Amino acid sequence: MVARAFLPEKHIQREADLLLAEYGERFEQVVGPPIPIDEIIELHLLLTFEIGDLREMFGVGDIHGAIWINQGRIAVDRSLDPSANPRKLGRYRKKSCGDRIRTCDLEVMSDDF
Numbered sequence: 001m002v003a004r005a006f007l008p009e010k011h012i013q014r015e016a017d018l019l020l021a022e023y024g025e026r027f028e029q030v031v032g033p034p035i036p037i038d039e040i041i042e043l044h045l046l047l048t049f050e051i052g053d054l055r056e057m058f059g060v061g062d063i064h065g066a067i068w069i070n071q072g073r074i075a076v077d078r079s080l081d082p083s084a085n086p087r088k089l090g091r092y093r094k095k096s097c098g099d100r101i102r103t104c105d106l107e108v109m110s111d112d113f
Contacts, residue, residue, distance in 0.1 A: 019044075022044065023040050023044045026044060027039065041074055046072065047067075047073060047074045048071075048072060048073045048074070049073075049074050049075075049076075050073065050074075050076075051075065051076050051078050051080075052075050052076075052077070052078060053077070053078050054066055054076075054077040055077055055079070063077060064076065064079075064080060065077065
């Protein structure tokens, strides 16, 4: 089951600023790009991060990332893996990882999926 919720951009920005401030208090201040997305996901939010074939898993061609709240897991589609596609690094940081942790426009999966 996929649930989507959309929040106003102002609310999203406020939450993103709060997340960066919390990370900064605990680890190191973030004063600008590049944002340490991987570290925020794994060290601060304590989520498991992985890169996988989400397009095959979901059967759609336009999925870039997903989060499974109940499993404490976040994933990015392998098409955006910067190790395999260095040109995709910016999109990987912003569109996939960043959007997964800074918005509620998430593909939230139940444990049954």
